[in-house]
Amino acid sequence: MTSPYNLTRALLREAATRASRSRVTSCAAASSSSAARFSSAGASTTTTVQQRRPPSSSSSPIFLNNNNTCHFFSTSLVDVEDLPPSIQSPDGIIAATLSSAATIPPIKNDNTNETTTTSSDNNNGEEEPRQKTSQVKISEVLKRKHTLRWVEPVISKEATVREAIALCISRKLNGMMVVDYNTSSQKTITELRQKCVGLMTSRDILRMMAEAIKSGASSDEVLDQKISAQMTPIDQVIYGRPDETIGMCRAIMAKLGIKCLPILSEGRVEGILNTRDFSDFYFDAKDRGGKKHYLRDVSQRVGLTSDTSMAEPPVFVRQNLARRHDPLYLNVGVAEFPHPFKSVDGIGSSRRNFGPQDLATDSDLSEDAHFLSEVELLDETGTNLQKLLYMGVADGVGSWREYGVDPRLFSHNLMEECDNVLKEASSRCGTLGGKTNCSMISPAELLAQSYERTKGANIIGSSTACVALFDSVRHQLHFSNIGDSGIIVLRHIDSDVASPLQRNRSTPRAERKSDMRIAFVSQQQLKSFNHPFQMGWTGEEIVEKNSSFKMASDSCASSVHILRGDIIIMATDGLFDNVDVEDLAYIALQWEHESGFIENIGGIPKRNKRWDEGESRTDISAQAIPRLAEILCQKARENSLDNTVDSPFAMLAKENDIMWSGGMPDDCTVIAMHVVGKDSNSFPL
Numbered sequence: 001m002t003s004p005y006n007l008t009r010a011l012l013r014e015a016a017t018r019a020s021r022s023r024v025t026s027c028a029a030a031s032s033s034s035a036a037r038f039s040s041a042g043a044s045t046t047t048t049v050q051q052r053r054p055p056s057s058s059s060s061p062i063f064l065n066n067n068n069t070c071h072f073f074s075t076s077l078v079d080v081e082d083l084p085p086s087i088q089s090p091d092g093i094i095a096a097t098l099s100s101a102a103t104i105p106p107i108k109n110d111n112t113n114e115t116t117t118t119s120s121d122n123n124n125g126e127e128e129p130r131q132k133t134s135q136v137k138i139s140e141v142l143k144r145k146h147t148l149r150w151v152e153p154v155i156s157k158e159a160t161v162r163e164a165i166a167l168c169i170s171r172k173l174n175g176m177m178v179v180d181y182n183t184s185s186q187k188t189i190t191e192l193r194q195k196c197v198g199l200m201t202s203r204d205i206l207r208m209m210a211e212a213i214k215s216g217a218s219s220d221e222v223l224d225q226k227i228s229a230q231m232t233p234i235d236q237v238i239y240g241r242p243d244e245t246i247g248m249c250r251a252i253m254a255k256l257g258i259k260c261l262p263i264l265s266e267g268r269v270e271g272i273l274n275t276r277d278f279s280d281f282y283f284d285a286k287d288r289g290g291k292k293h294y295l296r297d298v299s300q301r302v303g304l305t306s307d308t309s310m311a312e313p314p315v316f317v318r319q320n321l322a323r324r325h326d327p328l329y330l331n332v333g334v335a336e337f338p339h340p341f342k343s344v345d346g347i348g349s350s351r352r353n354f355g356p357q358d359l360a361t362d363s364d365l366s367e368d369a370h371f372l373s374e375v376e377l378l379d380e381t382g383t384n385l386q387k388l389l390y391m392g393v394a395d396g397v398g399s400w401r402e403y404g405v406d407p408r409l410f411s412h413n414l415m416e417e418c419d420n421v422l423k424e425a426s427s428r429c430g431t432l433g434g435k436t437n438c439s440m441i442s443p444a445e446l447l448a449q450s451y452e453r454t455k456g457a458n459i460i461g462s463s464t465a466c467v468a469l470f471d472s473v474r475h476q477l478h479f480s481n482i483g484d485s486g487i488i489v490l491r492h493i494d495s496d497v498a499s500p501l502q503r504n505r506s507t508p509r510a511e512r513k514s515d516m517r518i519a520f521v522s523q524q525q526l527k528s529f530n531h532p533f534q535m536g537w538t539g540e541e542i543v544e545k546n547s548s549f550k551m552a553s554d555s556c557a558s559s560v561h562i563l564r565g566d567i568i569i570m571a572t573d574g575l576f577d578n579v580d581v582e583d584l585a586y587i588a589l590q591w592e593h594e595s596g597f598i599e600n601i602g603g604i605p606k607r608n609k610r611w612d613e614g615e616s617r618t619d620i621s622a623q624a625i626p627r628l629a630e631i632l633c634q635k636a637r638e639n640s641l642d643n644t645v646d647s648p649f650a651m652l653a654k655e656n657d658i659m660w661s662g663g664m665p666d667d668c669t670v671i672a673m674h675v676v677g678k679d680s681n682s683f684p685l
Helices: 003-020 091-100 139-146 162-173 190-195 201-212 219-223 246-256 275-282 290-298 315-321 396-404 405-433 442-458 583-597 603-611 619-642 649-655
Strands: 061-066 068-070 107-109 113-116 154-156 174-179 196-203 259-267 268-274 329-339 368-378 386-398 461-471 476-482 486-492 517-521 524-530 535-538 556-561 568-572 668-676
Touching: 061 201, 113 568, 139 246, 139 268, 139 275, 162 174, 162 201, 162 219, 162 246, 162 461, 174 268, 196 201, 196 246, 196 259, 246 259, 246 275, 246 486, 246 619, 268 668, 275 386, 290 442, 329 368, 329 619, 368 405, 368 668, 386 442, 386 668, 405 442, 405 461, 405 535, 442 476, 442 535, 461 486, 476 486, 486 583, 535 619, 568 583, 583 619, 619 668
Parallel strands: 154 174
Antiparallel strands: 061 068, 107 113, 174 196, 259 268, 329 668, 368 386, 386 461, 461 476, 461 535, 476 556, 486 517, 486 568, 568 668
């Protein structure tokens, strides 16, 4: 006679077999996941029943709930005597087992980097939606981080580089909030002690040390620097919020190139997160330690042999490296269009208000300004004279007109003084033998000197500004930007080497004529929608912390590596508000075709072969590049007057709950630059 125990096992085995056969297809993917532990609904204790298997078996019995959802038994076992009396019979065991699928904890899926929930709701039996790791709230990451290890990520603003290094190492920190312990205030001691004045990261510390070493400072001078000199001021710190998700914060950090993100809640920094914190949240401690982890993930990857060497660069990289020692040059074209409804008497709010006359074309009416200056200054070594090309654009703030101030004065004077500063520095090189007071001037320093001269002349007004320096020897474009003017770099990047998100998937490879892509877009600085930060002067110093005015030291400063064939566009917001960057790339591509730089069939390989053979079309480029600037300005004007298609400005307005349709009429200034391999000797004046 069959014993109750054997009968129970047989029934369980039969139920598992039937369930797995009925849904073998839909459950195939889930069968590789970790076994989920079943909780008996309504029971005071959680019980799990499983048929015994040989130790070598890795699969788990599969059962279906009422919704035909795939579930697994856990690996824990119980005896029948341990079950409640109501379910000690074979039928009761099966019924309790199948009903226990009502509540299932999340299953971590190693293959998709997401946490999925497949449990059914206790009330209606419906499945809960899957939750990806990227959708987890930041508050959960902070809670886990602080639970595992609490470290206070703060340092005094009076601390030195030496102390900061020691603190980073001892506390395993990548970033620290800089606090002022000596601030006089009526707040409580706790609030006073934690008053934040800035953010300091390990990268900032390395930058401080590099700059000090470069200037010739001794080791003690390097280590005894105060960190407050290079910290990110509190009003420039990028932060996240506890209710935001991991995906959102990762995107912010990637776009802005930051590695540490303070989390702000009700005026307090709850903690600082970095990319490692996100990975720590995903992996459990058991996934990082133990024999299994080491044998699976580490043992076959630790240790390099003594004959290990670096691989040769890919072919597409070697082609560029072969030209890295050759200087590059810029052919430059400039175009300026005033606001289409502007006249000497003011600006019309619409075409009807403007009147029947032709649209404005006089660039002297524009509140935009620009400069181009080619000078010889000492290079970074301070020993050799180098020819450098500076350029800049500024957009005067039109609202000054309401106060009786001409908005053109400040922007035009700011750019004019940039040119004056450079010419005076270059003249000193010739006068003093190139050894004193004529070193290379950074874009931020140039903006600062120009601003001080404009302020010294008591010119009232304000403007956005973007100033750049092209280093032809090192193939670098350095720039500083305040406000919503900016720079984009367009480059041919073949789909075979582009990242997956940049690849052209809509056009078959054989039919694709070009891979012109957006290689770089400068970061803009806005206080709010259509309210950019700006440089300005009201006749007296502004002490308000929340002011729209910024100094040159507050600018977004960066550098971009430039390649031969790149197209660089520097422009005011009149272009970017009306022409999408993808359309800019398309227009630039059309210009290349019309000018003969790229052919429709085999364009990039043929161009590279032409370069390798020493053939340059730089003279054609010098003649054609002003046309590109004019085309872009004309396109911006056309789009600004089109009320049937939403411009980038209109789409962003609607995202900010502002009803706006069509384009955004405005002044527009474009400096178009084509990177070539030979000097055309036709610098625009």
